[in-house]
Amino acid sequence: MNLRWATFAVAFLFLAFLLMFEILPGILLVVSAFTNKFGFSFEHIQEATKPLFLKALVNSVNLSFFTALEGAALGTLTAGAIWSSKNVKVKRFTTAISGVAANFAGVPLAFAFVVILGSSGIVNLLLERVGIEPIDVYRRQNLHWVYLYFQWPLMTVLMLPAFNAIQREWLEAARGLGSSSLGFWFKVGIPVLLPTLLGSMILLFANSFGAYATVYALSQGSINLLPTQIGFQVSGQVGYDPGAAAALSVMMAVTLLLSLALYRFSRRWAAQLEGAK
Amino acid sequence: MTNANAISSVNIKLENIKKTYNGKAAVDNVSLEVKPGEMVSLLGPSGCGKTTTLRAVAGFEIPDSGRVSIGDQDVTKVPAEQRRVGMVFQSYALFPNLSVAGNIAFGLRVAGWEASKLNARVSELLEVVGLNGFDRRSVLTLSGGQRQRVALARALAPNPRVLLLDEPLSALDAKIRAELRTELRRLQLDLGITTLLVTHDQEEAMSMSDRVVVMNQGRIEQLGTPRDLYATPASPFVAAFVGAMNLMPAEALGNSGFRVSGQTVNIPNLENKTGRLGVRPEVIDLKPLEAGQSAAIQGVIELVTYLGADQQVILKVGGDTWVARVENDQVFGRGQKVSLEIPQNAWLWLPA
């Protein structure tokens, strides 16, 4: 048996599989966004720019940007705390649970938040008791509390390697040269972390931008975001317009592609800095 | 070492090997014969083609043209797994899922040895490389030096016809490297196995091999015994790569001398040619000069480094920096004027 040809045979099968279930659907999506019955047309793209859809896009960008910012700030601080902590058990447990929670989106997460922030959610009962306005989890403005559940730990896990690239000797060298601890972070620490921080923020943005299951399970679509609109236009519960769905999908894919390109750029930038160990 | 391990030695022959990558010749018309039982080093900077040459012998590279033979059998097109060569890699390439014994036994398992013979052979090799009692250890728990011993035992176990060593010591600490160097050479001589070694470390090449091949840009610059290379380097490249050398541009002064670093060197220059003159640091003798005195070649001491057995002196001669290695009995100071005494026959003239 010749392994070389056997493995290449599997690789070709793989390619055929990807063509059928990944590449062709992707191409078809783009094609149908730019055609109608008669051929090339901007009909669907125009449709996708009607106020309702534009509002969805703006809402999605707002939500994703805000949760990325929120997650980045908290996650970076947490990663720094884990990095400087000497308690190995705490380090390990926090890292592990962050890894799990970062991937824990979808229906189960949505319902867990209904339990605490729903109309008779326990946290809301508490807030009412102390006289603070309860948080209605079904409102778009409060969705970020749910997204924070995976954005915060995701940022934490993404920032840890960058912190680990900062060597304690650098801090010691800086202090030997007369710099204060705070001065070190401003002059060396933050510049070294910056590419990873920005790159991870982009990743967080994309992560929230493409998230569908959580918000759908929470609101059945009463929250107007880009992914929920796409879902509607194909599943036909509210409107049924596959053309518009394709156009909206292209809108989303372009945003994600842009994010991915920026992320790659930030990785290369980070590799340069972290390589200088 | 017992005679049971002795191997019937065969030769390795490379004829006009050429290998091109992306239009650039990695190995350019290399021919070489390693005699039975001989140890030959391929020495040169990275990218000089030495590793590609070795890999052509192992069967991991197929040359674009030329012939590779082992023991007078043409193996140019024979797949690596049928060549019966033992190979040791810089990164050890030990199988992480197998124990020390499992690694050593790998080639024997593949060849279908029966269990009792196999076990005996594994213990024999553990003994040879000095790792008795390590058989059940995971290779991940070993130090670099130990790992390379396992790799060596693994390569030798199936009685290969020749041994190929690809920078085997480069990943190790200086002390272990020196230790293993001697051990490896002793083992090679005991076994009498024909060995080709790739290295970028001239000290390693000189100390371990019968002959050294200096390679540069895919070609053989010089092939000879370590003594030959040191005493009569064929090119400035070899002179600079093998041992330390003061190598300066030399301007012809008629038929009787050269001008070097602003000094006049009176040695015969029959063809009145410009080129380079070289002199090894250890042939230079230094004599202090009193104020007002002068000498044929003179310099000013910049730095003296005590090295235990001798001392290294850095001098300014004309505008150039020279190095001399002299005995410890003289004490020199910075800024001292000295005369450089160099025997006429110690100068090496090299074409520009």
Added chain:
Amino acid sequence: MTFLRRGIIGLLLAYLLLPILMTLVYSLSSSWTELVPKAFSLEAWSHLFGDPKFWADGGRSLILAFSAVALSIFFLVPTLFAITLYAPKLSSALEFFSLWPFVFPGVIMAVGLIKIFSTPPLAISGTPWLLIPAVTVVVMPYAYRAVANAFESADVRQLAEAARSLGASDLQILAWVIFPTVLPGVLSGGVLALSAAFGEFSLAQLLVGSSWETLPYYQYLTNSQDGHKSAAISVLAFAIAWGLGSFALGLRSSDNLKDAVTLA
């Protein structure tokens, strides 16, 4: 400093664990309209485990998850082997296609898939025959990262050369050297992909919906009917994710952790 450090780590742990703990309490309570639950009962859990539909949907989720993982490993391991050993230049192409779901997540993949597969001769929309391949594609990044890392960090090329110089045939190299070496990576990637496939909702809803119901869809339908039962499912899902996640993390060194979540 220490106070701040403990504070932020504690805050994160509270944010991640409290919702789950409260959901657990909620699933165990029969009535919880005041600050403290009035009564506890195992009713929600017994309803859940007593519902044949739960077992049927769970079974479908298992079939889906294991098929998707088996497919991705079946494709990835030989392909990575071929590319690493014989065609290293193709590795960026493989990476590109494996990370494709980053740009085309489930929701929009569904749009394209429905277009192709709802008209004959390929009318498999609404059946597991479409859902399984689609989920395979969507969880590919998880499997790809782990398996590719294993191939990279083991320096598979060099190991294969060492084995070849010792006389091993291609098949022996694969079975005795490569496979055991990359196995931990394959397992951890497989487990992460399993976890993701098990919880996959968007494709399940948009491609098949109730005609081939899986567990996340089951919970989605339960949400509006029985909150306590739904809470039980949330807790169960978190426990499974936690179990699979820590198993996967145990298989890989901590510096690879980043890759485990890069494509969340």
